[in-house]
Amino acid sequence: MHVSLKRILFTAIALSSCCALPTVPPEEAVRTGLNDRFLDESLVVDDWVARFEVESREVALQRDAIVAALELNDGENVADVGAGTGLFLKPFSRAVGAGGRVFPVEISPRFVDHLRQRSQDESLGNVQVTHCSETDSGLQAETVDAVFICDTYHHFTYPMTTLSSLHRAIRSGGRLYLVDFERIPGVSSEWLLGHVRADKATFRAEIEAAGFTFEEELEVGLEENYMLRFRR
């Protein structure tokens, strides 16, 4: 072998063994325990339907305005990350039509069963439920036009890892919508200050750090919550 070629090969082998790219350490959990009740196999779904799908809950009361703000088009694919009992299942299914897809994404096994049964009972043929993990949305790369995260972002145990998996799943130019609680010390209740780990500005900065561009805050009649739109 030519001597300089030998030298190049030797250098390449030496570099690959001693200077391998550093592996990125896994993200540390920002909170623990917040999802235990959802992961519990003995969860009673009806109890949660009664909590999530009542008009005394602001996002349920303003559901139509929230869905309209997503400006979903016929044929689009939308993912509802942390879909819970399926408050948004039917309106999303109608909004994207037979040519579109709704992907409710859940970590809770009982909610997954319920969402599957509910889409069957309500004849929502364009719904595909995904049972995800706390680190991966389970969505295929570049398959969705819009991701909706309602009252769930503050439940993410690994927000940056989850966001990176959502970034992969959203097509270029697609949207991400965040609905979460206003968290204002001195204004918000003690319960809320303990339950929601950070405020709107912090969540916005995290989502921007994951590669999304903030576009605007949407006016949908919310007072205790806010709704933000980002672009991939």
Ligand SMILES: C[S@@+](CC[C@H](N)C(=O)[O-])C[C@H]1O[C@@H](n2cnc3c(N)ncnc32)[C@H](O)[C@@H]1O
């Ligand atoms: C407060 S509930 C909100 C449910 C629904 N979005 C609604 O507004 O009615 C939060 C939901 O997020 C789910 N969840 C928590 N972490 C999640 C994650 N990393 N990926 C998907 N779902 C998650 C929980 O199982 C729970 O159903």
